[in-house]
Amino acid sequence: MFVISAPSGAGKTTVCHRVLESIPDLAYSISHTTRPPRYGEKDGVDYFFVSEDEFLRMRESGDFLEWALVHNNYYGTAKRQISDCLGSGKDILLDIDVQGARQVRDQLSEAILIFILPPSWEVLEERLRKRQSDDEEALKLRMSNARSEVRAVREYDYVIINDDLDEAVRNFKAIVQAERCRRSRVIPSLNWLSISV
Amino acid sequence: MFVISAPSGAGKTTVCHRVLESIPDLAYSISHTTRPPRYGEKDGVDYFFVSEDEFLRMRESGDFLEWALVHNNYYGTAKRQISDCLGSGKDILLDIDVQGARQVRDQLSEAILIFILPPSWEVLEERLRKRQSDDEEALKLRMSNARSEVRAVREYDYVIINDDLDEAVRNFKAIVQAERCRRSRVIPSLNWLSISV
Numbered sequence: 001m002f003v004i005s006a007p008s009g010a011g012k013t014t015v016c017h018r019v020l021e022s023i024p025d026l027a028y029s030i031s032h033t034t035r036p037p038r039y040g041e042k043d044g045v046d047y048f049f050v051s052e053d054e055f056l057r058m059r060e061s062g063d064f065l066e067w068a069l070v071h072n073n074y075y076g077t078a079k080r081q082i083s084d085c086l087g088s089g090k091d092i093l094l095d096i097d098v099q100g101a102r103q104v105r106d107q108l109s110e111a112i113l114i115f116i117l118p119p120s121w122e123v124l125e126e127r128l129r130k131r132q133s134d135d136e137e138a139l140k141l142r143m144s145n146a147r148s149e150v151r152a153v154r155e156y157d158y159v160i161i162n163d164d165l166d167e168a169v170r171n172f173k174a175i176v177q178a179e180r181c182r183r184s185r186v187i188p189s190l191n192w193l194s195i196s197v
Numbered sequence: 198m199f200v201i202s203a204p205s206g207a208g209k210t211t212v213c214h215r216v217l218e219s220i221p222d223l224a225y226s227i228s229h230t231t232r233p234p235r236y237g238e239k240d241g242v243d244y245f246f247v248s249e250d251e252f253l254r255m256r257e258s259g260d261f262l263e264w265a266l267v268h269n270n271y272y273g274t275a276k277r278q279i280s281d282c283l284g285s286g287k288d289i290l291l292d293i294d295v296q297g298a299r300q301v302r303d304q305l306s307e308a309i310l311i312f313i314l315p316p317s318w319e320v321l322e323e324r325l326r327k328r329q330s331d332d333e334e335a336l337k338l339r340m341s342n343a344r345s346e347v348r349a350v351r352e353y354d355y356v357i358i359n360d361d362l363d364e365a366v367r368n369f370k371a372i373v374q375a376e377r378c379r380r381s382r383v384i385p386s387l388n389w390l391s392i393s394v
Contacts, residue, residue, distance in 0.1 A: 159384060177371035178371045186356040195350060
């Protein structure tokens with residue numbers, strides 16, 4: 001299981017799409033959310049869009065591996081999503097925030113945590129300016145949130161600097177490929193070796 | 198620091214050459230040995246060829262990071278080799294046996310240990326037959342040594358199966374690239390982040 005987090009504006013979504021396109025047997029975990037769909041987003045593809053009542057009911061039933069409240073909207077990963085993917089022998093990619101990543105790590109110590117950073121605060125601000133129609137106040141809030149989220153990088157295994165997109169994608173792919181060579185993953189598949197890990 | 202070991206016949210040397218050709222800033226640590234040069238081997242390139250007296254003198258002086266006695270020949274990695282490479286900001290690749298790898302791991306916990314395996318015992322035996330002019334007795338000894346060396350795989354971080362050479366090289370390169378994205382490697386280089394690891 002690969003968990004990826006990043007402050008808004010680091011380019012996480014683009015990197016993830018590129019990685020998912022090019023790595024076989026890596027499935028994307030679709031989150032549940034109470035936020036309304038944005039233009040072009042499809043239910044069951046980008047997210048499972050649910051009402052707050054439905055989300056809280058699932059949460060009470062213990063259906064979520066992790067959940068978080070971000071900007072007044074709930075986000076969560078259903079345990080069912082994970083078991084379906086892992087059951088089919090695939091690795092799984094979770095695109096979740098730092099609160100969620102912490103919960104995953106606490107429950108699944110073998111999860112690999114990856115953090116994507118912009119090359120500098122200046123570039124992050126520039127990217128946010130380009131992409132958002134925010135006023136100065138909203139931009140300041142986003143930057144301030146980013147500065148606080150980034151402190152969680154200390155809890156992650158890997159850090160990818162998204163300066164050049166191709167390089168960031170190559171690094172992400174290398175991490176997935178390398179983790180698949182971990183002794184604990186390889187040895188159990190070698191029957192002829194007669195060695196336990 | 199990357200440490201690589203493998204039983205004879207796993208294809209370690211070829212994999213290492215290919216990796217060293219294609220990864221910048223990865224230097225090969227040249228070992229000292231008391232075994233005589235084979236045809237084509239150059240002093241100071243493949244090994245530093247030294248007398249047993251010289252080797253033992255260096256060992257007494259504490260000049261070696263690790264050393265081992267393999268098939269009646271001494272092999273060792275001079276500390277000087279390591280400090281020269283790391284001082285120039287390069288990563289370093291140590292091609293050493295399982296005894297040496299153990300000593301490195303004990304002294305440098307951040308060393309990354311990689312083990313190369315053949316796809317099966319049958320393939321290993323076939324490769325040894327092709328390449329050695331050994332009689333049956335010598336071949337049996339090599340196979341028996343391989344079976345005993347392979348047990349050390351449990352002490353390694355990564356395992357690469359050398360079935361397809363290109364795939365093995367790709368996996369090795371992915372491991373080096375991924376390890377360069379480790380939080381502990383990346384964060385200290387980011388002055389703008391003002392975060393300690």
